[in-house]
Amino acid sequence: xxxxxxxxxxxxxxxxxxxxxxxxxxxxxxxxxxxxxxxxxxxxxxxxxxxxxxxxxxxxxxxxxxxxxxxxxxxxxxxxxxxxxxxxxxxxxxxxxxxxxxxxxxxxxxxxxxxxxxxxxxxxxxxxxxxxxxxxxxxxxxxxxxxxxxxxxxxxxxxxxxxxxxxxxxxxxxxxxxxxxx
Amino acid sequence: xxxxxxxxxxxxxxxxxxxxxxxxxxxxxxxxxxxxxxxxxxxxxxxxxxxxxxxxxxxxxxxxxxxxxxxxxxxxxxxxxxxxxxxxxxxxxxxxxxxxxxxxxxxxxxxxxxxxxxxxxxxxxxxxxxxxxxxxxxxxxxxxxxxxxxxxxxxxxxxxxxxxxxxxxxxxxxxxxxxxxxxxxxxxxxxxx
Ligand SMILES: [Zn+2]
Numbered sequence: 165x166x167x168x169x170x171x172x173x174x175x176x177x178x179x180x181x182x183x184x185x186x187x188x189x190x191x192x193x194x195x196x197x198x199x200x201x202x203x204x205x206x207x208x209x210x211x212x213x214x215x216x217x218x219x220x221x222x223x224x225x226x227x228x229x230x231x232x233x234x235x236x237x238x239x240x241x242x243x244x245x246x247x248x249x250x251x252x253x254x255x256x257x258x259x260x261x262x263x264x265x266x267x268x269x270x271x272x273x274x275x276x277x278x279x280x281x282x283x284x285x286x287x288x289x290x291x292x293x294x295x296x297x298x299x300x301x302x303x304x305x306x307x308x309x310x311x312x313x314x315x316x317x318x319x320x321x322x323x324x325x326x327x328x329x330x331x332x333x334x335x336x337x338x339x340x341x342x343x344x345x346x
Numbered sequence: 347x348x349x350x351x352x353x354x355x356x357x358x359x360x361x362x363x364x365x366x367x368x369x370x371x372x373x374x375x376x377x378x379x380x381x382x383x384x385x386x387x388x389x390x391x392x393x394x395x396x397x398x399x400x401x402x403x404x405x406x407x408x409x410x411x412x413x414x415x416x417x418x419x420x421x422x423x424x425x426x427x428x429x430x431x432x433x434x435x436x437x438x439x440x441x442x443x444x445x446x447x448x449x450x451x452x453x454x455x456x457x458x459x460x461x462x463x464x465x466x467x468x469x470x471x472x473x474x475x476x477x478x479x480x481x482x483x484x485x486x487x488x489x490x491x492x493x494x495x496x497x498x499x500x501x502x503x504x505x506x507x508x509x510x511x512x513x514x515x516x517x518x519x520x521x522x523x524x525x526x527x528x529x530x531x532x533x534x535x536x537x538x539x
Contacts, residue, residue, distance in 0.1 A: 171523070172519065172520075172523045175522055175523035175526045175527070176497070176504070176519050176522045176523060201530050201534070202526065202530070205526070205529065205530050205533070206498075208475055208479060208533070209479070209498055211475065212475050212476040212479055213387065213499075214386065214387045214390035214391065214399075216382070216383060216386040216387075216390075220386070220396075220400055221382055223400065224382070224386075224400055224403050224404050224407070225375070225378055225382075227404045228378065228404055228407045228408055228411065231404075231408055
């Protein structure tokens with residue numbers, strides 16, 4: 165047996181050694197030293213084996229189940245920076261207002277039609293004004309705002325259907341304000 | 347902790363997978379409980395940092411449990427899961443800079459270094475050794491590190507490690523040998539290993 169083969173066998177050994185290797189080690193100082201180094205390293209490896217705490221176990225399982233249960237049936241949870249959403253509220257609401265007028269008005273959209281339509285259908289769009297730092301929590305299945313969170317709330321999220329995620333920038337705000345309309 | 351029935355607990359992994367696919371929550375929990383420890387050790391060795399390891403295990407189990415239909419039974423479930431956790435850990439390691447505490451001194455509230463104990467089984471010394479070992483592992487390429495960690499921590503066969511890494515068994519042997527040479531060389535410069 166050559167030294168290279170002996171050292172390689174020692175490296176990948178899980179305790180068992182061939183008779184040939186044993187014979188080689190008996191007369192080869194270099195390989196015997198390598199064998200000793202491997203044994204010391206293996207002892208170090210065993211002594212430093214990571215031990216997970218019960219707390220870590222519970223924490224990860226809770227995270228797995230909560231993440232798993234929030235995404236069944238084609239839904240996803242998205243987090244929004246409250247200041248970003250609040251800051252874009254006015255722009256999005258204004259844009260949505262025009263969208264509703266365009267789709268719900270019987271007349272061509274113009275200055276007069278806009279005003280008349282709005283007055284004729286006051287129930288279509290009801291703006292929810294957000295103060296800076298607030299974010300609406302919206303349940304899109306029930307189509308309702310469940311609550312408004314402040315900036316320091318860490319559970320800000322909007323539940324959306326996965327197929328809408330590809331054009332999220334537009335749909336998130338559109339759906340959010342559609343849900344707020346009553 | 348779990349409310350698993352005796353039937354589920356005594357079932358083999360393949361049976362649990364079938365039950366879990368059908369939506370059996372107890373079977374999902376049992377799969378997690380059964381494979382948690384090894385997954386954690388694997389991720390911890392690959393990443394070094396506790397928080398990163400827990401995130402990787404979480405990512406791995408989420409991927410596995412949400413895509414059980416992709417497990418085709420051509421290998422053991424444990425091998426399939428190890429591959430997923432390994433990939434999750436390597437992905438996470440690429441995305442986050444690998445942070446180790448090497449070079450940091452442990453000090454007491456008074457700013458003094460704690461007295462070290464002679465017994466290597468005692469926590470403080472083991473913490474130092476673990477940091478040294480983490481630092482040595484961090485210097486390996488992902489393929490060498492992964493091969494060695496799978497060999498030394500996962501109790502998988504060489505053939506199973508080869509399946510996970512997508513290379514021949516001979517390549518796995520070579521990687522383990524090369525990793526061990528580097529690890530023992532790094533550590534011998536820092537201690538009397
Ligand atoms: Zn030799």
